[in-house]
Amino acid sequence: MEFYSRADPHPAEQCLPTLSKLGNPSVSDQIDVQAISSNWLEAFARQISVHNVEGVLDLLVQSSFISDVLPSDKDGSKKAPSPSPAGNTFPVYWRDVLALTWDYRTFEGTSTIRQFLTSQLAKMQMSNVKLGSIAPALEKPFPDLTWIQAFFTFETEVGHGTGIVHLVPLASAQAHTTPKLLTLGEITWKANLVFTTLEGIKGHPEKIGNHRNPLPNHGRWEEERKKEIAFEDRDPTVLVIGGGHNGLNIGARLKALGLDTLILEKNERIGDNWRTRYEALCLHTTVWHDPLAYLPFPSTWPVYTPAKKLANWLESYAETLELNIWTCSTVLGATQHPETKLWFVKVRKPDGSERLFEVKYVIWAVGLKGGKAYTPKYPGMDKFEGQMLHSMEHKSALDHVGKRVVVIGSGTSAHDISAEYVENGIDVTMVQRGSKYVTSSKDGIPLLLGALYNENGHPTHVADMIGVASPIPVTAGILHRVVKIIAEKDRETLEGLEKVGFKLNMGFKDTGLYIWIYIRAAGFYVDVGASQYIIDEKIKLKSDSKIQAFTESSVRFEDGQELPADVVVFCTGLSNVKETLREIFGEDVANSAPQIWGLNKEGEKMGVFKEIGYKGLYVMMGDLSVSRFYSKHVAFQIKATEVGLLDESKRYTL
Structure with missing residues (x-):
């Protein structure tokens, strides 16, 4: 091979x-x-x-x-x-x-x-x-x-x-x-x-360790917290849109620097972006890799975190770090004053009333890739008599007992959902549209992450710096070698997948999944068991022809084959984040903003962790470790601007 x-x-x-x-x-x-x-x-x-x-x-x-x-x-x-x-x-x-x-x-x-x-x-x-x-x-x-x-x-x-x-x-x-x-x-x-x-x-340390408040609070804490969260008589300095891990990390960093911040979350509870996903969802990165800013996981925490457990942890984190959050709050729109450069952000509160905030800084905290559920369009979809849903809407395989299911896509969610169907005795076929990089959680993830993030390794912030220090071209060379070692360990699985027709690649220029994440945030699967189901043909596979159209009861392919289907689950990723940016900030901002995510010619991430062409408008995006590290630097930029230490004439940019 x-x-x-x-x-x-x-x-x-x-x-x-x-x-x-x-x-x-x-x-x-x-x-x-x-x-x-x-x-x-x-x-x-x-x-x-x-x-x-x-x-x-x-x-x-x-x-x-x-x-x-x-x-x-x-x-x-x-x-x-x-x-x-x-x-x-x-x-x-x-x-x-x-x-x-x-x-x-x-x-x-x-x-x-x-x-x-x-x-x-x-x-x-x-x-x-x-x-x-x-x-x-x-x-x-x-x-x-x-x-x-x-x-x-x-x-x-x-x-x-x-x-x-x-x-x-x-x-x-x-x-x-x-x-x-x-x-x-x-x-x-x-x-x-x-x-x-x-x-x-200088002169503005984070309020942590020896710099935290040394004074006791007798009887006033609860009342003060309620007032702080209510924002009845003031506007925040910073408004964060999104209460997932990106919003929480940047909220914690800003609070530690003394910046008055409000996080807006559309869901009922913090963590619902994980809590309401499909039952089988679990992180494929490890406990050592995934802490949030300032708060490590307990030593009893499992190596791989189930999604609902992470959801509860995010909610607990927000409470423990005393972050100011409004849940059930929808951002209706945001515009910038052409002269003052202040942002006017209209928000619908849980009771249906509206609040117009006037703030200096807005942070768009949109998760790993951002965007909304993307469903490709095929002829005949309007005639299909079964159920069609996106993986973002899927909850449990038990909802489809006795049904014939077609899963379109072959990334992480497609594997997780297909495996759950198999484990509940439900007929499922995976439709693979493009090749994927596959590695195992047993051998691949420890080799990819274990050198930096492990039980006896450096503290998390030190491991983060070591990882970030290496430019992408150097990292690519190391990863190419590591990926070859992983492929040898995963040989039996990879050969089994190829034998049944699953299309494989070796990741970005044969360097595995790491750089794929920075370029596409897609294109791979960390195997936790679904690959064996594919090899054993418990998850049926269709990978040799493109979808042509839908009929009333099936998915038809260009080679003439039809897959009977009662349920079709689209595991087809998310739309371009600029589309959600457009809904809130309007055409001008969305059209003039740089590309968000991906790598520029220097190997740096594009359109994130800094202003995106409008004063005071930042984007936070990335997985748990990326968010943890770069949230600090977004907060530093805002703090330095607030205290007059960020001199634009000294910025050295592309």
Whole structure:
């Protein structure tokens, strides 16, 4: 099979700093990692303190290599081309999250990094670089990959930050110019990756830990909370639309920074976006990966969280963190004043009355992908006499006992729902429209997530930074190797699926599901049992022809086959998030907003975690871990703006 036998090097690995590209240095496990890291950071700090761009660049790998791993097409389906230029070269990166750019940027190549530092190093007044409290470590993820990972702290004009550097061992002949103190024997240590992220605003710490309120509250707490939530005599500073995990995370971050915030949720209860979904729904990511901001799961929590349990946790989280939330509240529309740039947001309250808010900031918190249920249109659908519903409307297989069910789609919800039908003795056929990447929860997820998120690993916020530090092109190379290992472990399942006609792929350019999530938020299935039902033909499969039309009692295909059906469940994903944006904010905002979700040419997420072309309008989107990390940076931007520390002239953006 292609995904076991593909010969290396694979184009997805073009950005990996393999030992062969470094001149085949011999690196002992006994090297003094602390000394090497300290020496490099001392040299780095000296050059930073005098804003010496060329001095900083001397400490980094010199490279003109420009990768072509990232998608050149909208959905990322094109195969990776051969790397250019060819040869034993690899890129050098500096990734910044707000600290030096007030944006999310990944700079590739010495020339691009030089331009960035020339513009921003003195302007942002980076200073006081020190070795961090987390011990440097020698990392060897594969036999031909070796680097030292070191943390550092720093300050800027407006805040303080954390950095991560990867130091790679170059055979000295390949090191070009470098301070002698960084050359040990025949090896010179230089950075091929620098990561900087804003961690706090000067003078405005989060109200957590030692900064929380130290005073007791005798008898006034309940009354004060009711008044705080009611907003009878004031408008909030920030209005968050959506009370799912994105809305709750950003609400918690804003509260910790002292920003008056109201979260609007259309459902009756917090968590209903999970509580009202189909019975079989369960998270496919782990307990270590999925905490919300400031509140870890109890040590008794299961590794994989059932949807209804998560729903109750979200509700408990909102209460525990004292977030201001209005449930059963529908946003009717939002417009911006052309001169003041304030937002006027009309809301229908539970009692049917309306409230017009006047706020500085609106955050559109719309879940992983946003949008509404998408149902494709086929001829004859209006003639079908059975029941048609979207997976968002599906509740339980028991609703369809004795029926013949056709499930259109082959992603996660299609598998979960089809498996539930089988387990309740209901005839079900899955219609596969396109190939999918399949991995197992038993072997795949631990290999994908376990290195960062595990029982004995780094604290969650540290694991988040390590994961975010790696640019997408580098991550792609690592993932390609990991995915091959996973495929070998899943060989029996994958071969069984292919045997019955299930169409497989190996994910974005053979790198699995991780980058697919950032490009499409779709296209994969983490197997928790449904794959075996397909192999055993308990879930029947139709994958060899496209749907042509519906009849009164069946689904007809282009090859002439008809599937009799009493129930058709469309597991066909969500519509473009801009359509829901259009309903609330109008045509002008929806049409002029950038693409929301997906990756730009630097590998950064598009249209999220920053203003989307209108002052004060932000989008929060992503899974639990993405939301947890970037919610902090959305809150920092708003806080810095409120206190006059975000100078637009110092923003360095695409």
